[in-house]
Amino acid sequence: MRLAELGTPVLVAAAAVGAGYALSVGLAGYFVYLGMSVVVAAIALLGLGVVTGTAGMISLCQLTFAAVGAFVVSACNAAGVPGGFVVWLLLGGLAAAAAGVLVGLPALRLRGITLAVVTLGLAAAVDLALVQIQFPGVTEGLHVERPEAFSDDRSYFLFAVLVLAGCGLVVHFLRRGRWGSSWHLVAFSERGTAAVGAGVRTSKLTAFAVAAALGGISGGLLTGQVGLAFPASFTAIQSLALYVLAIMSGAHLIDMAVFGALLWVAVPELLKRWGVPQDWGFVIFGVLGVQALAGRGNLGMAWRNLWYRRRSRDTAGVGRAADVAEVSPLPPGDPVLEVRGVSVAFGHVTALSEVDISVPAHGILGVIGPNGAGKSTLVDVISGFLPQATGSVLLDGRPLTGSPTRRARAGLRRTFQQDRVPPGLTVAAYVRFVARRRLTGAEIDEALAFFGCPAARTPLSRVDAGARRLVEVVGHLLARPRVLLLDEPAAGLPHEEHVAFGRRLRQVPARFGVSVLLIEHDLDLVRSVCDTLTVLDFGQVLASGPQADVLADPAVLKAYMGETEML
Amino acid sequence: MLQGALAGLAAGGLYAVLAVCLTLMSRLVRVINFAQSATGMFGCYVAVFLAVHWGLPEWLATVTGIVLGGVLSAVLGWIICTWLAEADTGTRSAVTVAVLLLLISLAFILFGNKPQPFHPLLAGPAFTLGGVVISQVTVVTVTLAVLVAVGCRTVLARSSLGVRLRALSERPTTAELLGIPARPLSVGVWTATGVIATLAVSIVAPSQSNDPTSLAMLVVPAAAAALLGGFQRLDLAVAGGLVLGMAQGAAAQSDHLSVLRHFLPFLVIVVVLVWTQRKEVWDAAR
Numbered sequence: 001m002r003l004a005e006l007g008t009p010v011l012v013a014a015a016a017v018g019a020g021y022a023l024s025v026g027l028a029g030y031f032v033y034l035g036m037s038v039v040v041a042a043i044a045l046l047g048l049g050v051v052t053g054t055a056g057m058i059s060l061c062q063l064t065f066a067a068v069g070a071f072v073v074s075a076c077n078a079a080g081v082p083g084g085f086v087v088w089l090l091l092g093g094l095a096a097a098a099a100g101v102l103v104g105l106p107a108l109r110l111r112g113i114t115l116a117v118v119t120l121g122l123a124a125a126v127d128l129a130l131v132q133i134q135f136p137g138v139t140e141g142l143h144v145e146r147p148e149a150f151s152d153d154r155s156y157f158l159f160a161v162l163v164l165a166g167c168g169l170v171v172h173f174l175r176r177g178r179w180g181s182s183w184h185l186v187a188f189s190e191r192g193t194a195a196v197g198a199g200v201r202t203s204k205l206t207a208f209a210v211a212a213a214l215g216g217i218s219g220g221l222l223t224g225q226v227g228l229a230f231p232a233s234f235t236a237i238q239s240l241a242l243y244v245l246a247i248m249s250g251a252h253l254i255d256m257a258v259f260g261a262l263l264w265v266a267v268p269e270l271l272k273r274w275g276v277p278q279d280w281g282f283v284i285f286g287v288l289g290v291q292a293l294a295g296r297g298n299l300g301m302a303w304r305n306l307w308y309r310r311r312s313r314d315t316a317g318v319g320r321a322a323d324v325a326e327v328s329p330l331p332p333g334d335p336v337l338e339v340r341g342v343s344v345a346f347g348h349v350t351a352l353s354e355v356d357i358s359v360p361a362h363g364i365l366g367v368i369g370p371n372g373a374g375k376s377t378l379v380d381v382i383s384g385f386l387p388q389a390t391g392s393v394l395l396d397g398r399p400l401t402g403s404p405t406r407r408a409r410a411g412l413r414r415t416f417q418q419d420r421v422p423p424g425l426t427v428a429a430y431v432r433f434v435a436r437r438r439l440t441g442a443e444i445d446e447a448l449a450f451f452g453c454p455a456a457r458t459p460l461s462r463v464d465a466g467a468r469r470l471v472e473v474v475g476h477l478l479a480r481p482r483v484l485l486l487d488e489p490a491a492g493l494p495h496e497e498h499v500a501f502g503r504r505l506r507q508v509p510a511r512f513g514v515s516v517l518l519i520e521h522d523l524d525l526v527r528s529v530c531d532t533l534t535v536l537d538f539g540q541v542l543a544s545g546p547q548a549d550v551l552a553d554p555a556v557l558k559a560y561m562g563e564t565e566m567l
Numbered sequence: 568m569l570q571g572a573l574a575g576l577a578a579g580g581l582y583a584v585l586a587v588c589l590t591l592m593s594r595l596v597r598v599i600n601f602a603q604s605a606t607g608m609f610g611c612y613v614a615v616f617l618a619v620h621w622g623l624p625e626w627l628a629t630v631t632g633i634v635l636g637g638v639l640s641a642v643l644g645w646i647i648c649t650w651l652a653e654a655d656t657g658t659r660s661a662v663t664v665a666v667l668l669l670l671i672s673l674a675f676i677l678f679g680n681k682p683q684p685f686h687p688l689l690a691g692p693a694f695t696l697g698g699v700v701i702s703q704v705t706v707v708t709v710t711l712a713v714l715v716a717v718g719c720r721t722v723l724a725r726s727s728l729g730v731r732l733r734a735l736s737e738r739p740t741t742a743e744l745l746g747i748p749a750r751p752l753s754v755g756v757w758t759a760t761g762v763i764a765t766l767a768v769s770i771v772a773p774s775q776s777n778d779p780t781s782l783a784m785l786v787v788p789a790a791a792a793a794l795l796g797g798f799q800r801l802d803l804a805v806a807g808g809l810v811l812g813m814a815q816g817a818a819a820q821s822d823h824l825s826v827l828r829h830f831l832p833f834l835v836i837v838v839v840l841v842w843t844q845r846k847e848v849w850d851a852a853r
Contacts, residue, residue: 058657058664060664106837106840106841107840113599113657114840116657116660116661117599117787117790117794118833118840120601120787120790121833122833124833125830125833129826129829129830235780236780237672237780240664241668244664244665244668247661277676279672279673282668282669282671283669283672283673285665285668286665286668286669286672287665289662289665290646290665290669293651293658293662293665294650294651
C-alpha cells in the first residue's frame with residue numbers, strides 16, 4: 001500500500017479531530033449538545049452506508065442495534081463492569097455485531113427484500129418490547145458515567161468526535177480491503193461474487209455485522225450523552241427515517257454520512273425554531289427519499305459527479321496493448337478439465353444432453369454453436385450454478401462438485417456474458433479481489449498492459465463495457481486457476497479489437513499457466529485462437545476435434561448455414 | 568387460552584387481508600409494499616376526521632376514506648410504474664419504505680400521535696362458541712379475508728383480465744409487446760389493494776390499538792403471513808394471517824408471554840425464512 005493511501009485518511013481523520021476540538025471550545029453550550037447528537041447519528045449512518053450503500057441491502061433496524069449498544073452500556077454501568085465507558089462502548093458494539101449476525105444469518109441467503117422484512121419485523125418488535133422492559137438502571141435513575149477525562153459536555157463532544165474519526169478510519173480501510181471489495185461485488189451481482197470464489201453469505205454477513213457494530217457504538221455513545229437510555233430514542237419510525245436519510249444523502253461516502261447526520265439534527269431543530277411541527281422533518285426526508293430511490297440520484301453522488309466532471313469526463317476504453325515478446329504456445333498436454341455425460345433440462349426443454357468435452361493442459365478449447373445451442377448453460381453447469389445437472393465434471397482427474405464458490409477456489413474460474421464488474425471499485429482493487437492472492441503492483445500493471453486495459457488506478461465506473469470485461473478476464477487469469485471458462489469475452493469489443501485480443505489469448509496458457517475454454521460467436525477469433533473445437537447444437541455435441549476437421553465437417557456447416565448467422 | 572386465541576382472530580383476519588394484498592402486489596407488480604397498511608391507516612384517519620370535524624355521516628366519511636386509500640395507493644403505483652418501470656423488486660420496495668415514513672409522519676402532523684375517536688362500524692357479538700363470544704368484527708374480517716383471496720384467485724385463474732395480469736407479472740416485456748397496457752393495469756392493482764386494505768383497516772381499527780404507528784406497522788405481521796405463502800400463495804397467506812392473529816391473542820393472555828407476543832411476527836418470519844432457504848437460489852437468471 002502506498003504511503004499516500006495510508007497517510008491521507010489518517011491526516012483527514014486528524015484534521016476532523018482538530019475541527020472537533022475547535023468546535024468543542026468555540027461553540028455555545030447548546031450547540032455542543034446538538035453537536036453530540038450529530039456525531040451519534042453520523043456513526044449510525046456510517047453503518048447504514050456500509051450495509052445499504054456499499055452492500056446494497058435494505059436494513060430497517062439500525063436503531064435497534066443502537067438500542068443493543070445502549071442496553072449493554074447501561075447494563076455495564078449498572079453492574080459496575082471494570083474498564084469504564086470506553087470498554088462498555090466497545091462491548092456494546094460487539095454485542096450489536098453479534099445480534100446483527102444472528103438476525104442476518106436466516107435472512108441473507110435469500111436476496112434483497114427479505115432482509116427488509118426481517119429487519120422491519122425486528123425493529124417493530126424491539127420497539128414495543130423496550131417500552132415494556134426498559135433499559136437497566138433507568139427506573140432507579142442511574143446515570144451512565146462518562147469517561148473520566150471527558151466528563152463535561154464540551155470534552156464529551158470531543159470524545160464523540162474521536163470515536164467518529166476512529167469509526168470513519170475503520171470503515172475506510174475495511175472498504176479498501178477484501179471485505180469492502182466483496183461488499184461492492186455482492187451488491188452488484190451475487191453470481192459474480194460466487195464466481196470469484198468469495199462467499200455470498202459471508203460478504204453480506206460481514207457488511208451486516210459491521211453496520212450493526214457501528215449502530216451499537218452510536219447507541220452506546222448516545223447513552224453517555226444523555227446519561228439514561230430511553231426507548232423513545234430507538235423507535236422503528238426513526239430507524240426507517242435513518243434508512244431513508246442514508247439513501248438520500250448517499251451515506252456510503254463518509255463525508256455524506258456526516259452531512260446526513262447534520263440534516264438529521266438540523267432539520268428538526270430549525271423546524272422547532274420556526275414553530276413548525278417537527279414531524280415535517282420526516283415528511284421532507286420521505287419525499288427526498290422517494291426522489292432519490294426513484295433513480296434521480298442522491299446528494300452525495302450529485303456532489304461527486306460535479307467534482308469528477310471537472311477533473312475528467314472521458315471514459316477509459318481498451319487501449320493499445322503493450323508490446324511484449326511473443327511467447328510460443330506450449331503443446332497441449334493431458335486433459336485438465338473433463339466433462340462427461342452432462343445433461344440439463346429446464347422443465348420440458350432439454351438444454352444439454354449427454355455432453356462430453358475435455359480441455360487439454362496448456363490448450364484452448366473453443367465451444368461454438370448457434371444461438372440457443374446450450375453453450376452458456378454448459379459454462380453454468382461446469383461452474384456449479386446449475387446443481388440440478390446430471391453427469392460429472394473432473395478437474396485434474398478429481399470430481400469437481402459443490403457450490404460455485406467452492407469450485408472457483410478449487411481452480412475453476414469463469415467469466416460472464418453480462419457485465420458482472422461492480423462500478424464502485426478501481427481496476428486494481430477489483431483485480432486484487434478477483435485474484436484472491438497477494439499481487440505486486442508490477443504484476444497487475446503488466447497483466448493489464450498485456451491486454452491493453454485501462455490503468456490500475458482508474459475507477460471502474462469510468463471504464464467502458466468492453467474494457468470492463470477484459471479487466472474481468474485479467475483478474476481471473478491472475479488468480480492462476482487451472483482452467484478459465486470465457487463466455488464470449490470479446491462481445492463488448494469493437495470488431496477490429498477481436499483479432500488483437502485473439503493474439504493475446506493465444507499466449508495465455510504459456511504466459512499464465514491457465515488452460516482456457518472459450519465460447520465465442522466470432523469465428524475469425526475462434527480460428528485464430530483454438531487448437532481444438534467442440535460444436536454444440538440443440539444441446540448435443542455435433543462434432544469435436546482439431547479445428548480444421550471440425551470446421552470442414554458437413555454437419556457443422558449445415559448447422560451454421562441453416563441459421564441466419566455468418567460463417 | 569382459547570378465549571384469547573378467538574379474540575385474536577379479528578386481528579388475524581386483518582393480517583390475512585393485508586397479507587393477501589401484499590401477495591398480490593408482489594406477484595403482479597413486483598413490489599413488497601411496506602406502505603400497505605399505512606395507506607389504510609391514512610384513509611381511515613381521514614374518515615374519522617371528516618366524521619368528527621366536518622360532521623359527515625359515518626358511512627359517507629368511511630367511503631371517502633376508502634376511496635382516498637385507493638387514490639393514495641394509485642398515486643404511489645403510478646410513481647413506481649413511471650420512474651421505476653425497469654427497476655428490481657428491491658428498489659421498487661424501498662420507495663414504499665420512504666412512503667411508509669412519509670404517511671406516518673403526515674398522520675402525526677394532521678391527526679396527532681394518539682389513538683383516534685373511532686366510531687365502530689360494527690359492534691356487538693355475532694354468536695357464542697363454546698362459551699366464548701365471537702364479535703361481528705371477527706366474523707366480517709375473516710369472511711373478508713377468505714372472500715378477497717378466493718375472489719382474487721378466481722379473477723387471476725379464470726378471467727381474461729387475470730390472464731393479462733399474469734402475463735404482465737411473468738413476462739412484462741413480452742406482455743407489453745403483445746399490446747397489454749402495462750401501466751393502467753399495474754395502477755389498477757395498486758388501487759384495488761389500496762381500497763381493500765383501507766376497508767379492512769376501517770373495520771378493525773376501532774377495536775384495536777389504533778395510533779398511527781401501530782396501524783402502519785400492521786404490515787409486519789402481514790408480511791410474516793405473506794411470507795408463509797412465499798409471497799405467491801394466497802391460501803397460505805390467509806391461513807398464516809389467521810394463525811398468527813390467534814397465536815398473538817393467546818400469548819396476550821399470559822403475563823409471561825406478553826413481551827414474546829411482540830416478537831411473534833418476527834419469529835414467524837425467521838422460521839419461515841430458515842425453512843424456505845434450504846436450497847440455494849441465484850439472483851439473476853444467468
